[in-house]
Amino acid sequence: MTVKIVTDTLSDITGDLAAKLGITEVPLYVRFGEEVYRDRVDITSEDFYRRLINEPKLPSTTQPTPNDFAEVYKKLAKETDEILVITVSSKLSGTFQSATQAKDYVQGKCRIEIVDSTTVALAEGLIVIAAVNAVKAGANLDKALDFARKAASRSHLIAYFDTLKYLAKGGRIGKAKEFLGAMLSVKQILTVKDGEMAPLTRVHSLRSGFEFLMSVPSRYPNIEGLAVEHTTNPQDGNTLAESLAKIYPNVPIYRSIISPVIGTYSGPGALALSVLEAEKK
Amino acid sequence: MSKVNTIAGQELRDMFSAATTWLEKCSADIDALNVFPVPDGDTGTNMMLTMRSTMEEAYRAPDHSASGVAHAMAKGALMGARGNSGVILSQIWRGMAQGLDGKETFSAAEMADALRESAEVAYKGVSNPVEGTMLTVMKDAAKEAKIQVDNGEKDVISMLEAVVSAAADSVARTPRLLKVLKDAGVVDAGGQGIYIILEGALRYLKGETELMRLRKPQMIMSDMPLTVPLPQAIGVDEIPFGYCTEFMIKGEKMDPEILKKKLEKKGESLIVVGDESAVRIHIHTLDPGMIVQFATKLGTLHQVSIRNMDEQHQDFLEMQKERMPTTDTAVIAVASGQGLVEVFSSLGAVAVVPGGQTMNPSTKDILQAVQAAPSDNVIILPNNKNIVATANQVQSLTEKKIKVVPTKTIPQGVVALLAFDYEADFKANAEIMEKALTSVKTIEVTRAIRATNINGLTIRKRQPIGLLDDELITAGDTDLDVIKTILAELGMKEAEVVTIYYGEGIEAAEAEKISASIMAQYPKLQVELIKGGQPHYSYIISIE
Numbered sequence: 001m002t003v004k005i006v007t008d009t010l011s012d013i014t015g016d017l018a019a020k021l022g023i024t025e026v027p028l029y030v031r032f033g034e035e036v037y038r039d040r041v042d043i044t045s046e047d048f049y050r051r052l053i054n055e056p057k058l059p060s061t062t063q064p065t066p067n068d069f070a071e072v073y074k075k076l077a078k079e080t081d082e083i084l085v086i087t088v089s090s091k092l093s094g095t096f097q098s099a100t101q102a103k104d105y106v107q108g109k110c111r112i113e114i115v116d117s118t119t120v121a122l123a124e125g126l127i128v129i130a131a132v133n134a135v136k137a138g139a140n141l142d143k144a145l146d147f148a149r150k151a152a153s154r155s156h157l158i159a160y161f162d163t164l165k166y167l168a169k170g171g172r173i174g175k176a177k178e179f180l181g182a183m184l185s186v187k188q189i190l191t192v193k194d195g196e197m198a199p200l201t202r203v204h205s206l207r208s209g210f211e212f213l214m215s216v217p218s219r220y221p222n223i224e225g226l227a228v229e230h231t232t233n234p235q236d237g238n239t240l241a242e243s244l245a246k247i248y249p250n251v252p253i254y255r256s257i258i259s260p261v262i263g264t265y266s267g268p269g270a271l272a273l274s275v276l277e278a279e280k281k
Numbered sequence: 282m283s284k285v286n287t288i289a290g291q292e293l294r295d296m297f298s299a300a301t302t303w304l305e306k307c308s309a310d311i312d313a314l315n316v317f318p319v320p321d322g323d324t325g326t327n328m329m330l331t332m333r334s335t336m337e338e339a340y341r342a343p344d345h346s347a348s349g350v351a352h353a354m355a356k357g358a359l360m361g362a363r364g365n366s367g368v369i370l371s372q373i374w375r376g377m378a379q380g381l382d383g384k385e386t387f388s389a390a391e392m393a394d395a396l397r398e399s400a401e402v403a404y405k406g407v408s409n410p411v412e413g414t415m416l417t418v419m420k421d422a423a424k425e426a427k428i429q430v431d432n433g434e435k436d437v438i439s440m441l442e443a444v445v446s447a448a449a450d451s452v453a454r455t456p457r458l459l460k461v462l463k464d465a466g467v468v469d470a471g472g473q474g475i476y477i478i479l480e481g482a483l484r485y486l487k488g489e490t491e492l493m494r495l496r497k498p499q500m501i502m503s504d505m506p507l508t509v510p511l512p513q514a515i516g517v518d519e520i521p522f523g524y525c526t527e528f529m530i531k532g533e534k535m536d537p538e539i540l541k542k543k544l545e546k547k548g549e550s551l552i553v554v555g556d557e558s559a560v561r562i563h564i565h566t567l568d569p570g571m572i573v574q575f576a577t578k579l580g581t582l583h584q585v586s587i588r589n590m591d592e593q594h595q596d597f598l599e600m601q602k603e604r605m606p607t608t609d610t611a612v613i614a615v616a617s618g619q620g621l622v623e624v625f626s627s628l629g630a631v632a633v634v635p636g637g638q639t640m641n642p643s644t645k646d647i648l649q650a651v652q653a654a655p656s657d658n659v660i661i662l663p664n665n666k667n668i669v670a671t672a673n674q675v676q677s678l679t680e681k682k683i684k685v686v687p688t689k690t691i692p693q694g695v696v697a698l699l700a701f702d703y704e705a706d707f708k709a710n711a712e713i714m715e716k717a718l719t720s721v722k723t724i725e726v727t728r729a730i731r732a733t734n735i736n737g738l739t740i741r742k743r744q745p746i747g748l749l750d751d752e753l754i755t756a757g758d759t760d761l762d763v764i765k766t767i768l769a770e771l772g773m774k775e776a777e778v779v780t781i782y783y784g785e786g787i788e789a790a791e792a793e794k795i796s797a798s799i800m801a802q803y804p805k806l807q808v809e810l811i812k813g814g815q816p817h818y819s820y821i822i823s824i825e
Binding site: 204 | 466492495496502503620623624627628629695696699700701702703704720777778780807809811825
């Protein structure tokens with residue numbers, strides 16, 4: 001029986017791609033006041049971002065419950081006896097914890113292993129995709145687990161934030177707090193380092209932000225995959241993806257929308273670029 | 282949503298018991314915040330232990346009325362109070378007990394009254410109340426409760442939601458009120474604790490116990506920039522901290538007020554609270570022996586604790602290492618004018634050496650800043666062509682590694698600092714920053730100091746003149762004339778962002794006119810106006 005792969009919706013592998021890869025996604029929750037929505041199950045990204053911009057009160061987010069994971073494990077356990085779970089960084093969300101606790105609720109001989117991706121968005125998604133490919137190539141759970149852990153260290157997320165307002169209010173700012181309070185209206189380039197948000201550099205305009213993002217892949221000698229995401233600005237994301245495709249014609253470039261859960265912290269006008277380095281031969 | 286109109290003793294106990302567990306989950310995070318009054322780094326633990334003692338007593342209370350529970354909590358808090366924050370917390374519970382005295386249950390309005398009383402009693406317990414601490418947060422929380430009740434709010438949950446939100450805002454504001462917090466880039470630890478206790482109680486009332494089991498409280502962040510990211514700068518004074526001395530006296534006919542007066546001159550951070558039969562004392566003193574000797578005459582001493590705060594300070598510094606900036610390279614800039622200094626420090630320069638056109642700093646001035654920088658790798662931004670050479674000399678005088686990025690104008694310094702890459706090493710950063718200089722043009726507007734003929738221009742004394750990247754290229758009748766001529770010369774096709782720093786002696790209204798005029802002429806530009814406050818130049822304009 002082949003290994004089944006589970007991830008959370010923060011990996012931003014949506015719709016068709018998720019179906020094609022044969023993975024199961026466990027949604028996080030976003031909440032506007034008393035209204036609770038499952039990430040991209042009960043609310044679309046477009047609707048969410050419209051409300052994020054227009055409503056005075058910021059939404060809040062919650063990890064899946066252990067039970068959410070347990071239900072998925074139980075269902076999959078009927079089809080397989082090996083499950084690999086890849087979650088968002090445990091320093092950014094309690095999802096990893098829920099996924100781990102859920103193991104106790106599943107009886108039987110199904111083995112479940114959980115990997116902390118130490119990142120988020122498609123940087124997490126690229127690890128999931130790499131793990132799916134490894135399983136397709138015949139990896140068993142132990143091999144896939146080892147492979148995913150190694151891929152986690154090769155996956156990098158660089159994000160352009162139009163504002164840090166949302167990140168600061170949501171309390172998940174991490175080391176990036178060094179960027180708070182700039183007197184000029186600068187834009188921030190952040191990364192995820194050691195599992196939490198960290199400062200990278202600053203730019204003064206979207207155009208220079210673009211130039212910086214375009215220069216990021218050249219930092220890595222061999223690239224296995226790239227991914228571009230946006231929040232409220234699909235056009236910016238498309239332009240970035242197209243420009244990258246010209247420079248890296250042989251690298252797959254995935255395109256998605258930043259999860260509402262992450263959008264709660266990134267705010268409107270954000271862009272995310274993920275780079276999965278190739279394995280060192 | 283469920284509404285709660287009254288709260289009974291049982292619920293009062295359970296909500297704060299849940300709040301105690303909630304606080305416990307983040308007491309270590311609160312410890313890491315502690316800088317006031319001395320950085321001893323245990324506020325979170327102290328508050329948590331005080332709350333435990335508070336709740337233990339609450340569960341022992343035979344009287345299950347709200348009044349009975351509140352009095353038991355006040356007693357437990359006084360018995361178990363630890364540290365400055367714990368003692369203040371005990372006063373908050375004492376105020377609460379006074380407010381709820383004789384009540385079987387209480388309403389939103391009665392709770393608002395009790396919160397007000399809590400804040401008042403807490404202020405009274407401290408000999409020198411300082412704003413920007415847990416006292417302020419408690420006061421702001423109580424104030425919001427009153428506003429809610431005055432607006433006719435009857436639901437305790439809705440009222441508490443507003444109170445918790447007000448407390449959060451108050452915590453975020455603490456660095457604005459207290460410089461030591463601003464310098465350390467943190468919010469007040471005790472205030473944070475108060476917020477989390479209130480928030481925990483609210484969550485319990487909302488029925489979020491399952492969520493509280495799985496999650497951790499979120500810390501409130503400072504809404505101020507971290508301008509001095511050096512842990513060494515926290516409590517910089519070389520004054521020894523002495524001993525944190527705490528104990529409880531059990532005796533008869535004691536008067537806390539008289540005791541407070543007697544001890545006032547003997548140390549810092551004095552707190553004396555209690556009643557005739559039990560008084561708790563907290564003081565930071567250089568001579569704890571004298572304090573203890575004095576106290577033994579009044580009754581029996583209990584829970585005596587004398588801790589060396591210099592040692593605690595060392596532990597605190599160790600703990601602060603985790604909070605160090607993420608990079609090992611420090612940047613120092615040269616600039617004059619309050620606004621420009623703030624621009625550089627808000628962008629992460631660890632020091633700004635005063636200086637600029639006609640006021641060049643000495644090598645020694647820059648060297649001092651280099652030596653004080655929290656890193657062995659220092660990048661200097663001279664921001665003036667006459668200071669580049671001075672900056673270059675620093676390397677021969679220090680063991681530290683120095684790179685001078687030869688910024689000749691303030692805008693060059695700003696783009697260089699913006700380009701700083703937190704992941705790059707020292708050498709790479711110097712290169713990245715130098716490369717960024719080509720992305721900016723600088724216009725400087727000043728007054729001719731004498732009549733002259735230069736570059737084919739005839740210039741009258743005191744006439745506005747304009748420089749583009751340090752080269753004199755035009756003179757005009759007004760500052761705006763000069764600026765417009767140079768902008769026209771530049772073409773501005775490639776430009777995206779224009780930042781105008783207006784100087785000392787320029788009215789904001791005048792600067793706004795110039796900014797509006799540029800925006801009207803170049804509608805696609807992003808134009809930003811900043812009060813630079815620099816001497817000598819009426820305007821410094823950056824074009825990126």
